[in-house]
Amino acid sequence: MKVLHLAFYMVVFTALSVVASLAPVHGAELSAEAMHLPWPVSPLEWSGTVNGAEVNITGDLQHIFTHLGLKLPQIPTNSIDLSNNTAASELKYTALGEVESALMSRESTGKVNDTPHAAFQIAREDRAYVWALNVIIYNLSVVPGVCKIKAHSCKRMHCYYGSSVYVCNDSDREVRSDCNYLGSFVRDIINLCTIDRQNPKIARAGGQEFHTDGYNVIVRKEACQW
Template identity: 25%
Template sequence: MKAIFAIFGVLVGVTWASPLLTPLKGYTIVPMTWLGINTTDGLEIAVSGTIQEIQSQVQSMNDSIVWKMSSTQQSIKPRSKKNIVCNSGGDGGADNVFVQQGIDYLKSIKNGPCGAPPGPNKCSRISCSYGAGIFLCNDTPKEIHHDCPDLATYAEDIRSNCHTEGVVTYVRGQQFDTEGFSVVVGHDQC
């Protein structure tokens, strides 16, 4: 019988074993960690990484996955996007095609929050593939959680406003929010 896991995002302050580059000077990167509950036996599991890595880890445990927000998490408060700064974040520009794939992947995660640990100056790499990193950076003293599809819209704004034209289009930038966090898109090793 396949176990069904209820997954909810909870960030845990752990150090990342693989070499992660900080997306912004002076910031520390901490992996996003999700805790899950096996609804068959009630055991708790923990998986860490980008949303792609988390989903892959959970699916390797079992194909029947239900992503679910924790009932203890606060609802998302209304907020506003602020300014975008181009040529900020990552260790250079990320290939536009792979940035779009990361955006699409984040948009596909329904009822699952992406998060970052308490700041200031803490980031979680929420998506990364083929050198295109998307980060959630927190400058508040509280842990933050937002729907992954919502955060994807920040990456879309950066993609629309901060790109270079050429044989390959590269994207690099940072968009701020009134709640004290920002989303960063740029090249990373993944």
């Protein structure tokens, strides 16, 4: 796994204006204004090793899985998936009452700032389902690789059951991050900004986490093909 040498990161939750009827991102670049994001949206670039050979794929998680001949989504054994109206028979929960993810969150290596002021919190109706985000986190761990984010752009990593994850690069250079590592940002947002966490079926989370390397991860509600 790629090791990122970074001193610290910080978490900031911002109010995100979301339009639920936004269309899924395909091959074309979409304007920042149309997507209510800080930068234009273009397809994610993924790089990994398959059978000893380097593979480069452009597209979100759906395209990556299809190219590799994998079924998406892969459902964690210890999770809940309401897309098929089924749930694991023996769910385990954390102390905060949320479904445990198959991906362990990274250890904190520095200062984390949470901004609880109401002005910085995403609206209830614009948050994503926690159970769906857990599925996205898990699937990021299924296909280990590097996610490339061009300067001044946003990439949609995946959208599942009305819950989307974007990574945006505010810096002037391309950022290359372990995709699995980006999943831990989603975990941070779940841990720090979840409502109704006592009921995993309706628990929702949303927000934005900034990294000092110039990129950030956004979690929000959004219409998608799933």
